[in-house]
Amino acid sequence: MxxxxxxxxxxxxxxxxxxxxxxxxxxxxxxxxxxxxxxxxxxxxxxLRLPTEADIFRLLREGEKRGFPGISHNDINILDQSYFFAELIEEHAPSANYTINGNQYTTGYCLADGIYLKWATLVQMIS
Structure with a gap:
């Protein structure tokens, strides 16, 4: 150990x-x-399981408290091993309802840098 x-x-x-x-x-x-x-x-x-509705709700509330509405806090360094991202590849994103600047959104997102794929759920904020 x-x-x-x-x-x-x-x-x-x-x-x-x-x-x-x-x-x-x-x-x-x-x-x-x-x-x-x-x-x-x-x-x-x-x-090491898919997030439940309760998990998603809790993560979204935590993100909102920190100023990131609709964001899911997943470690994108393990993209190829994540059940969460495996579902995104199959185009099954967990539902997440939130509003930013008056626009309604129905899927969560993760902040990423420029090395990750150009997916709608990966918002590339850092170059």
Whole structure:
């Protein structure tokens, strides 16, 4: 667990860990894989699932409090692993009703930078 947490928390390479905990690079990589598999098996049902209507409502309210009406707070760094974005690819966006400048919208959005795809649900605010 020590090597896995150090790698994830500090972005350390496997070969840099060996001096700290005195294990080989291959053991470090295997430990990280087992740690991640354990986390997934424990938390899959709660955190690695499609958002429910209640989840979406809660996220939208939180976004509004912070000045971003209609925004969904998802980590777009894991685009290829996200159930949320898998649904968007199939053109099934969760409904989210909100108004900005008098315009009514029915789908949420995520803030992104210029490296992400040009999807209606990814608002590219940062160049």
């Amino acid at each position: 020590t090597v896995a947490i150090r790698m994830l928390a500090y972005g350390m390479l496997a070969d840099a860990i060996d001096e700290y905990v005195r294990i080989s690079e291959s053991t470090t990589i295997e430990s990280l894989k087992r740690f991640c598999a354990g986390i997934i098996s424990i938390y899959r049902e709660e955190y």
